[in-house]
Amino acid sequence: MHRTIHIHICCPHADCGKSLLDNSVKIGNQPSVHLIADKNGVRGDIYLSSLYDDFECIEPEELNILPGDIIRLYCPHCGKELPFADKCACKAKMVWLGIKNGGRVRICCRKDCHYHSLEFDDSGKLIEFISQVENAD
Numbered sequence: 830m831h832r833t834i835h836i837h838i839c840c841p842h843a844d845c846g847k848s849l850l851d852n853s854v855k856i857g858n859q860p861s862v863h864l865i866a867d868k869n870g871v872r873g874d875i876y877l878s879s880l881y882d883d884f885e886c887i888e889p890e891e892l893n894i895l896p897g898d899i900i901r902l903y904c905p906h907c908g909k910e911l912p913f914a915d916k917c918a919c920k921a922k923m924v925w926l927g928i929k930n931g932g933r934v935r936i937c938c939r940k941d942c943h944y945h946s947l948e949f950d951d952s953g954k955l956i957e958f959i960s961q962v963e964n965a966d
């Protein structure tokens with residue numbers, strides 16, 4: 830049976846750490862992950878799915894994000910850019926998002942790569958996370 834994993838995303842900056850979940854915008858019946866997107870200096874609100882491995886996302890129309898475009902992502906609370914995590918296979922950068930109660934996930938900043946999918950930094954952390962989810966039931 831396919832099980833969707835809902836992740837409580839928060840700002841990765843230690844001096845902020847605020848929840849990025851937005852209850853007013855739902856994706857897949859769950860609160861979305863609210864971030865600020867920036868493309869060539871134009872900013873708008875972007876909402877990503879908080880479900881692990883779900884690619885659904887609501888993009889700001891005013892940015893007109895096209896396939897292959899790379900955007901910058903900022904925390905809507907502290908305004909800081911999300912920290913660099915790694916270079917993606919597509920050569921765009923990947924940035925970190927925090928998880929409440931520990932752990933972190935990274936996303937690629939290029940549209941149609943998988944920037945709106947959440948990826949754990951190693952499979953061990955994912956397994957650990959899943960076991961926490963199961964224990965919480």
Ligand SMILES: [Zn+2]
Pocket residue numbers: 840841842845846847904905906907908909
């Ligand atoms: Zn923040």
Ligand SMILES: [Zn+2]
Pocket residue numbers: 917918919920921937938939942943
């Ligand atoms: Zn990529």
